Amino acid sequence: MKTGIVPPEDRLYYMRDGQPIVLKKQVIASGDQMLNASAGFDPQSGQPTVNVELDSAAASRMFDFTTKNVGKPMAVVYIERIPEVKTINGKEVHTSKTKEMVISSATVQGVFGKNFQTTGLTQSEATGLALLLKSGSLAAPMNIVEERVIGPSLGQLNIEKGLLSVLLGLGLVLVAAAIYYKLFGLVADIALVFNLILLVAVLSLFQATLTMPGIAGIVLTLGMAIDANVLICERIREELRNGSTxxxxxxxxxxxxxxxxxxxxxTHLLAATGLMIFASGSIRGFAITLGVGILTSMFTSVTATHAITALIHGGRKLKTLSV
Structure with missing residues (x-):
């Protein structure tokens, strides 16, 4: 490069800060061969690192390359294809332009293959590099057919309607339980309200975001919680009909x-756990809310109501029950 001419087997790239860098045209591993990339810390030095895992084909090439090039630099080139829409003869034509940039350049310190570390980065640089490497390669081009921008008020409106549905459903259940099961229905109502408070408290403790699927999980939790109290009340009625005190x-x-x-x-908890493990996005949010709700329901519907019932009826000589 002293002559200012790039050799035929090399190519000129630019770093993110605009500095030029000349690299060999040899590709050791491509984005679709990255199995995993994560930011971490070196256990010995405590410095930020990026841990990379390659597939078998790329690992073999990486091993051969590092064996011959210890002490030499190796770079990571980020290639982005930016979609464009051009109008040709009155028709829209989707094309793309390619943007290439060196996002990391490091010296090979030893021989490695499938797994290796990149050091000498700040924590933010390590996190950013790991994210770019983990994104891998997008096999198919993405063309934007339609794009809309909506304000935050629409999401807020959905949340408000969801909360209204929770309160409406809770109110109907409270009234129905109190009418049908009388005093025991009121006890179940107290436990149901406590269940809702406890569920929201646990979700807040884990800083969970309230979404529509999460609200659906709360509604389902309340319905399942009152089911337990219905079973208890019907069992008590059955025992009274059989002549028990x-x-x-x-x-x-x-x-x-x-x-x-x-x-x-x-059974429901196993189903919720399966959704937590294998699902993602909104379905996983629903599963988390449902799973937490099942645990709180088992506590409030049985333990809490039993304690309240014992507090009301314990130590008294009863002839009848309001159930």
Missing amino acids: PLASIRAGYEKAWATILDANV
């Missing part, structure tokens, strides 16, 4: 309903 009916109602409640909630 009120206190014995309460004890037997909770004991006999518990197995059914546990089976149903464990």
Whole structure:
């Protein structure tokens, strides 16, 4: 490069800061051969690093290259294809222009293949480089057919309607339970409100964002929670019809309903766990809300109502029950 002429086997690129750099045209690993890239810290020096994992074909080429080039530089070239729309003879034609830029240049310190580290970066540089490497290669071109920009008010309106549906559903359930199961219905109502407060508190603790699928999970949780109280109340009524005393009916109602409640909630929890593991995006948000709601429901619907019932009826000689 002393002559200012780039050799035929080399090519001139530019770094992100605009500095020129000449690289060989040899490609060791492409974006679609990156299995994983993550930012981390070196356990010995504590410095930020980027950990890269390649597939077998790229790992073999990387091993051969590093064996012959220890102490020499190696660079990462980021290639971006920017879509463009041109009008030719009155018709829109989708084309793209290519933008190439060197995003990292480091010295090969040793021989490696499938897994290696890049050091000498700041934490923000390591995070950015890992994100670009992990994005890999987009196999198909993406053409924007239609683009719309909406304001935040639409999302806010959906959230408000979702919250209104939660409150409306909760109100209807509270009224129905109180009318049909009387005092035990009121106890179930208290536990249901406590369940909602506890669920929102747990989600807030983990800084979860309230979305429409999450609201749907809350509504489903409330319905499942009242189901447990329905089972308990019906069991108590059945024991009373069989001639048991009120206190014995309460004890037997909770004991006999518990197995059914546990089976149903464990089944739902397994389904929610499956969605958490294999789903993504909004479905995963729904699964997380549902999973947390199942756990809070098992506590409030059984433990909380049993405690309130014992507080009301415990130590009293009862002839009848308001159930």
